[in-house]
Structure formats: structure tokens, C-alpha cells
Amino acid sequence: MRITEEALEVVKHYPLCDHCLGSLFARLGKGLGNEHRGEAIRRVIIMELDRMVREGEIKKEEAEKIMSNFDSDEVEELAKNMGYSVRRRSCYVCGGKWRELVEEWSKKVVDALKEYEFDTFLVGCSDCGGMVERQREIISAFRLPYAESVKNSLKREVGKRVKELLGKEPDFEDPHVVAIMNLREDKVDLQIKPVFIYGIYKKKARNVSQSEWKYPYSVERAVRKALSPFGGEVVLHASGREDVDVRALGTGRPFVAEVKRPKRRRLPVEGSEYEDELVWLRFERYVNRDWVQRVKGDESKKEKVYLALVYVPEGVDEGDLRALEEFFEDVTIKQRTPKRVLHRRADVVRERKVYWVKARKLNDKSFEALIKAQGGLYIKELVSGDEGRTEPSFSSFLGKEATCASLDVVWVSLPQAELRGGGEERG
Numbered sequence: 001m002r003i004t005e006e007a008l009e010v011v012k013h014y015p016l017c018d019h020c021l022g023s024l025f026a027r028l029g030k031g032l033g034n035e036h037r038g039e040a041i042r043r044v045i046i047m048e049l050d051r052m053v054r055e056g057e058i059k060k061e062e063a064e065k066i067m068s069n070f071d072s073d074e075v076e077e078l079a080k081n082m083g084y085s086v087r088r089r090s091c092y093v094c095g096g097k098w099r100e101l102v103e104e105w106s107k108k109v110v111d112a113l114k115e116y117e118f119d120t121f122l123v124g125c126s127d128c129g130g131m132v133e134r135q136r137e138i139i140s141a142f143r144l145p146y147a148e149s150v151k152n153s154l155k156r157e158v159g160k161r162v163k164e165l166l167g168k169e170p171d172f173e174d175p176h177v178v179a180i181m182n183l184r185e186d187k188v189d190l191q192i193k194p195v196f197i198y199g200i201y202k203k204k205a206r207n208v209s210q211s212e213w214k215y216p217y218s219v220e221r222a223v224r225k226a227l228s229p230f231g232g233e234v235v236l237h238a239s240g241r242e243d244v245d246v247r248a249l250g251t252g253r254p255f256v257a258e259v260k261r262p263k264r265r266r267l268p269v270e271g272s273e274y275e276d277e278l279v280w281l282r283f284e285r286y287v288n289r290d291w292v293q294r295v296k297g298d299e300s301k302k303e304k305v306y307l308a309l310v311y312v313p314e315g316v317d318e319g320d321l322r323a324l325e326e327f328f329e330d331v332t333i334k335q336r337t338p339k340r341v342l343h344r345r346a347d348v349v350r351e352r353k354v355y356w357v358k359a360r361k362l363n364d365k366s367f368e369a370l371i372k373a374q375g376g377l378y379i380k381e382l383v384s385g386d387e388g389r390t391e392p393s394f395s396s397f398l399g400k401e402a403t404c405a406s407l408d409v410v411w412v413s414l415p416q417a418e419l420r421g422g423g424e425e426r427g
């Protein structure tokens with residue numbers, strides 16, 4: 001059917017403004033814009049109605065009734081000139097408030113975003129307050145194949161206006177912020193893209209937990225404090241974790257800090273350090289979300305070096321230590337879940353490698369051991385044997401009771417991507 005014939009049928013039944021009329025044929029004449037499209041169709045129909053009255057195809061009253069369904073200032077003017085009397089009706093879809101709606105919601109979006117720093121944005125709409133349903137009623141009643149959803153139209157027009165107001169760019173792929181209009185509830189919801197920062201931490205003291213949990217002090221708390229200028233919620237994603245009583249020293253442990261709903265996203269944190277009495281942090285650079293998994297990664301694919309202080313009540317000598325070093329070279333340990341973590345871990349047997357051990361005698365009953373092992377091996381139990389649950393162990397090899405008096409992590413392998421230096425992203 002021709003556009004004008006189709007549009008005439010619609011307008012016989014529904015009052016429409018230029019925008020909402022144009023949206024019913026939106027996929028024809030791409031680039032015109034719905035308002036211009038509707039205006040063009042409306043003008044042709046007005047002329048057509050005039051012709052039909054003059055040629056006696058319809059009565060004047062009938063033409064006036066149809067003209068009254070154009071929610072347009074211009075029609076009121078024209079009708080007067082043409083000698084018709086119209087009683088303008090409001091647009092069935094938008095209530096004749098399209099421009100006001102676009103302006104009002106553009107301002108609401110700008111207002112909702114004012115606290116946030118961003119370069120790119122997207123405007124969404126979760127509820128158009130009944131407009132979509134009313135428009136759909138028309139589209140399905142007249143089977144209009146070229147219509148565009150009024151929701152799409154609103155998102156696009158508000159997006160354009162916000163771009164003008166803020167001078168920021170829309171981004172349909174991966175925007176910094178998404179502002180979602182809800183006309184029914186009269187609110188704008190925001191989705192803010194988190195910021196991810198890759199860094200290294202050292203735990204200089206014992207009794208500091210990694211995540212903010214039941215201990216008064218944690219690495220996460222330090223990270224949170226250091227990143228507080230971002231104005232968001234900070235979550236720590238670290239590459240494994242040490243026990244609360246274990247320090248992380250040496251080259252430190254890699255982590256990714258995620259700042260959720262950040263108000264700032266471009267602070268110059270790269271290369272910055274934070275230090276207090278218990279924790280040292282260094283923020284290396286902004287990264288993308290993939291880095292969370294990259295850093296957390298598969299524990300068993302990582303390598304770590306520990307420094308253990310080992311206590312042997314029966315005493316050790318140099319001979320014991322040299323034999324220990326020789327034995328624990330590239331040896332596979334069968335480790336059943338330690339008793340002390342059984343309450344929160346499944347009882348399974350893991351196989352993990354010890355790559356090497358370097359031992360240094362401190363006195364007759366204790367020595368220091370530098371241990372390089374595969375991630376996921378429980379070192380305290382590697383020393384003690386955990387009543388036979390870890391085999392072989394220092395204790396079983398020496399044939400004497402041995403306990404780990406203190407433990408530090410001194411080196412954690414960096415994620416592969418870090419070694420390649422890829423994945424960098426700002427903001």
C-alpha cells in the first residue's frame with residue numbers, strides 16, 4: 001500500500017503528532033528523522049483531503065474529523081486558511097509532548113550523570129510509560145512493516161541531545177556509563193563501567209587478612225583506602241591468598257583492584273605506591289576486566305617461593321638439610337586437604353610439585369627453608385606432614401617431628417599476560 005493511503009487509514013482512527021506518525025514509517029527515507037517524515041506525510045494527506053472534498057469523494061465534515069487527528073500547530077493554521085474547522089486532539093502515543101519529553105529526559109539523564117566522570121555513554125530505556133504499548137497497538141492493527149519502536153526513537157533522540165549538552169560521545173559497544181530512563185517510575189538508573197587497576201601488594205606483618213573479613217586489618221582495606229579518591233566500591237581480586245599469619249614479601253603478590261561505580265576513572269594512579277605499617281601496595285596500570293581472571297587464574301599453573309621457619313624439637317644437622325634439599329627436587333607431593341581447612345574445603349587428594357628447597361640451619365633445632373612450589377600446595381603441611389595426610393613431607397623425610405613456625409610468601413609468578421605486557425586499557 002502507498003504510504004499516504006496507509007497513513008490516512010491510521011489517522012482516521014488515531015490522533016498522532018508528526019513524530020509518532022513518522023515513526024510508523026521510520027525505515028523509509030533513512031536520515032529524514034521521524035518528525036520531518038511525519039510532517040511530509042501529514043502535508044500530503046492534508047492536500048489530499050482537500051482534493052477529495054473538492055472532488056466530492058468525501059464530505060467536508062469527514063475531512064475535518066481526520067484533520068483534527070493531526071496533533072500539529074501547523075494544521076490548525078492551515079485549516080483556518082483552507083476554510084476547515086478542526087478540533088485538535090492530542091497524540092495517542094505521546095500525548096503531544098514528544099519534544100518536551102526529549103528535552104525533559106535529556107536533562108534528567110544529564111543530571112543523573114553529573115557526579116560521574118566519563119567519556120562515552122549510552123542512553124537506554126526500561127519503561128516508556130505506556131508509549132510502546134500504545135504504538136504497538138497501532139502497528140499491529142494496520143500491519144505497518146516499516147515502523148520503528150518509539151522506545152528506540154526516544155533513546156536515540158535523548159542520546160543526541162545529551163551529546164549536545166555534554167559534548168560526550170555515545171558508544172554502543174562498551175560505554176563508560178549507561179543511563180536507563182524509566183518513564184513510569186520517573187527515574188534514571190545508571191550502569192557505570194567499573195575501573196580495573198593491576199597492582200602488587202606486600203603484607204609486611206602477620207595477622208593481616210587479604211580480604212576484609214573478620215580481621216581488623218586487611219590488604220583489601222588498604223587498597224580501598226588507597227583508591228578512595230575514585231569514589232566507588234573497591235573489590236580486591238588477588239592471585240591466590242596467603243594465610244592470615246603468613247606475610248607476603250619479596251616481589252609481592254599480584255592483584256587487580258576493581259572499583260565499582262567509580263565517580264572518577266582517570267586518576268593518575270599508574271606507578272603510585274601506598275604504604276602503611278602493615279601493607280605496601282603498588283598500582284601498576286589500568287587494565288580491562290579480563291585481567292581479573294588472568295590474575296586469579298588457575299592456582300595450579302602458578303609458581304611460588306616461600307620462606308619457612310622450621311622447628312625440629314629433636315634437632316637437625318647439616319647432613320639432614322643437604323639430604324632434604326636433594327630429596328625435594330622436582331618431587332610430586334600427594335596432599336590430602338589439610339585438617340585445619342577441612343571445614344571449608346572438600347576432602348580430596350591434590351598432587352602438587354615442589355621444584356626445589358634451599359635450607360639454612362639457624363640453630364640445633366631450627367632451620368630456614370626457601371621453597372619453590374606449584375600454586376595450591378599447603379606449605380605448613382608440607383613441613384609437618386599433617387599426620388600422614390601430606391606425603392612426602394619434611395617430617396616424614398627426616399623421620400622427626402617438624403613444624404612450620406612462621407611462613408612468608410616471597411615470590412609469586414606473574415600472570416602470563418603481565419609477562420607479555422598486553423591487555424592495557426585506560427578508563
Ligand SMILES: [Zn+2]
Nearest residue numbers: 017020091094
Ligand atoms: Zn506523538
